[in-house]
Amino acid sequence: QMTLVESGGGLVQAGASLRLSCATSERSFSAYTTGWFRQAPGKEREFVAATSWTGGVTDYADSVKGRFTLSRDTANNILFLQMNDLKPDDTAVYYCAARWFSSVTDHRPGEYRWWGQGTQVTVSS
16 A cells, blocks of 8 residues: 655745655655645645656646646655745645556546645745
8 A cells, every 4th residue: 555645835925935745655656647736725626737757747737837846756756846936826735646657637636546645835925
């Protein structure tokens, strides 16, 4: 059973940056598509970004393109989400998720099998 552990959330002002990390209990993320989702109070969980671990194909939600960047530490199997120019609308619990290798353009949360516990990101105006 894969476990995912997120870290790096916090309270920041608009325009600031944060970097989220997602570590896994697996030896490698290489067989998986990994991504980030977020859920704000009263809203559905929404796709943020995803990457195929091998090949490095990446996809982003339109709302974060140009501000958020995925990166991978392949030696230590850590997935990062660099978030720049944060806005109050980015406030949410951010979840790391993984699924068996598949298209990064499939944004459906239900297709992801493994989830972290979430980390809170709060952006004040």
